[in-house]
């Protein structure tokens with residue numbers, strides 16, 4: 001791989017040239033779109049000052065990829081003295097030596113219809129669309145494609161009038177007129193300086209939903225949502241969510257929207273969830289389209305959260321952006337934290353927090369333990385697309401959350417205010433953010449900053465010891481070496497602590513906000529009691545693994561008496577994990593009946609709180625259980641989990657049937673009360689399905705046929721997947737015929753098939769890949785079928801003969817030349833082979849070697865695969 005050169009964070013240099021204004025004229029054509037880019041450039045003051053008043057010593061090197069250059073003009077005259085080097089356009093420094101300001105005009109063409117990478121400009125489903133983050137703008141035209149070059153954009157688009165009624169770009173519409181030959185010209189101007197990654201263009205024939213929002217200072221903002229023809233009725237939830245987000249950001253952070261129009265476009269072909277382009281968000285249609293018949297409660301929740309996320313980026317990302325891509329968590333960690341706070345306020349704190357903690361434990365801890373481990377601010381990157389990770393996003397958000405905990409909501413707000421006061425309109429670093437928090441609160445956050453540079457998951461071991469008459473809780477932290485860093489230091493950890501007497505009474509520990517700060521390798525807290533149970537890390541107050549020798553009795557006590565619902569849930573998960581672990585180590589064990597009785601009693605306490613009950617009835621996934629083992633046998637673990645569920649169903653059957661009888665079907669509404677009822681019912685039906693009885697199958701079939709909403713239908717499909725193969729196949733056929741034309745719903749169908757336990761799963765998958773709704777060029781389809789299989793079908797993917805690994809690898813080899821970004825995301829389960837037993841490791845390594853041997857492997861896959869094999 002000749003081009004696989006790592007870039008290093010510490011090599012950052014400010015740009016030698018600035019581009020203050022960009023004027024783009026884009027003549028759309030499927031195979032030959034012509035872009036004329038006029039750039040008003042300036043030799044950077046930085047370059048002048050760093051060279052003692054002399055203009056830059058360096059050539060102007062404009063990034064470019066897959067472009068056909070047509071012509072270059074410098075200050076109005078044709079210019080030929082350029083070079084093309086590795087795709088980049090180089091204007092020699094000698095040509096610019098006398099100029100402080102100059103205008104460069106570049107004409108080039110691109111081929112949108114054959115652009116399967118979905119980066120740059122692409123044409124899919126008859127609509128043109130762009131994706132420029134991180135480095136996609138260079139696939140549209142030659143540019144200084146880096147986030148610290150900020151420019152004002154004017155964009156003129158020429159398109160066929162009949163085929164493209166809607167032609168959009170950032171900012172405000174300034175001109176629209178007809179041209180000859182059935183074409184039209186549309187011109188947009190964005191008055192805010194922005195980095196090129198926030199540029200967007202969309203042209204298509206959509207249905208449009210309009211609304212408006214009046215800001216806190218009384219300005220009227222026009223809101224427009226564009227969806228595929230015929231889908232307007234599925235856009236209302238997204239639009240309502242947008243208005244909630246706009247209001248929330250004003251209320252909580254005092255942040256008001258700045259342009260006069262805010263547009264959101266939903267497209268079917270998109271690599272990620274959505275993109276925050278200035279004034280013109282582009283969304284994966286699965287995070288926009290929703291009605292009760294096609295979307296689940298979870299979909300409704302996710303749409304609100306992602307609409308919020310992209311909206312919040314307008315301040316945390318767009319108005320203040322990243323100096324370089326190593327600082328990605330500056331905008332992503334912060335914006336994820338903001339969207340989580342928004343979801344907690346709109347929907348529920350508990351559900352939002354639990355789902356986030358599951359992401360951390362199932363995915364982020366695994367990433368940190370694997371070959372791609374990196375700090376939330378990475379130090380070395382080969383392909384930037386590989387760093388849109390659970391570490392940068394989700395651990396990044398946990399780091400921001402710890403600041404929020406340590407500084408309190410008021411202190412955090414003071415820090416945010418100072419951050420915007422100092423940096424509005426700039427491209428800055430993570431240090432700049434923490435410095436604003438520090439200065440606004442007059443605290444020293446030097447030690448806290450280690451969270452930005454140290455990778456790995458700290459383990460906090462807690463022991464209780466008797467010390468001169470009273471008891472102590474001794475805390476010790478340790479972070480094991482990771483693939484990227486050998487030496488680790490003690491971090492600054494806020495740990496929530498509660499202590500319960502055996503009677504359940506809370507012991508006063510005299511801790512500020514119930515939080516103990518562990519800022520060295522070890523320290524202790526005195527507990528004025530002889531016999532107590534500590535409730536540790538409530539609310540997941542720090543992203544660490546906690547280790548305390550709890551007994552089953554301790555877990556049950558916490559589940560019953562903790563003052564925190566979060567901790568009750570956490571104890572239930574730990575209890576289930578330890579029972580499953582017992583079965584893993586001894587397959588034939590019958591768990592003691594006394595456990596079940598006590599568990600039932602603890603669960604009954606939660607019966608007046610369906611939100612908590614549904615979380616406590618959810619058993620940890622195999623992925624999350626895997627994290628608790630070294631060299632796990634995936635098939636054995638999956639079997640142990642199933643065995644546990646069978647026993648739980650047998651022992652708690654009456655209790656579960658009672659709950660089932662108490663939850664009546666209601667006509668669908670997306671309200672918190674109804675969502676919690678449906679979730680409890682779903683958990684109960686799935687548990688009862690382990691009975692595999694014909695009565696249960698009949699019950700599921702009846703409920704499937706009478707369901708008036710997608711949430712219940714999916715519950716019945718998932719339960720029947722457990723209960724009866726015949727029923728599952730039958731219901732899936734009926735589901736398919738009902739939703740065949742709905743791409744977003746069919747993704748759910750593909751995913752369900754892909755996660756089925758079946759001996760001939762691979763031939764099933766092969767057949768599904770030829771289904772008329774399947775398309776290798778569509779990331780949603782690939783994720784649903786191949787992604788669900790590799791990430792969530794333990795028995796199929798980890799099949800004893802290695803066939804699952806081979807299947808994934810075959811797919812990746814086919815996908816990589818088309819869409820390397822998606823291929824690299826899907827390789828994740830394979831590169832994390834070190835956590836599995838040796839026999840699995842060997843088969844996984846064999847497939848990784850196959851990938852590495854492929855000529856022309858993308859940078860994306862190369863980076864991950866090569867790291868995994870060292």
Ligand code: 0A1
Pocket residue numbers: 131133134271272273274275276309310332385388
């Ligand atoms: N910034 C977007 C996510 C995003 C990142 C990269 C993309 O293409 C490579 C697309 C979207 C967000 O955080 O929502």
Ligand code: ZN
Pocket residue numbers: 309313331332335
């Ligand atoms: Zn984001």
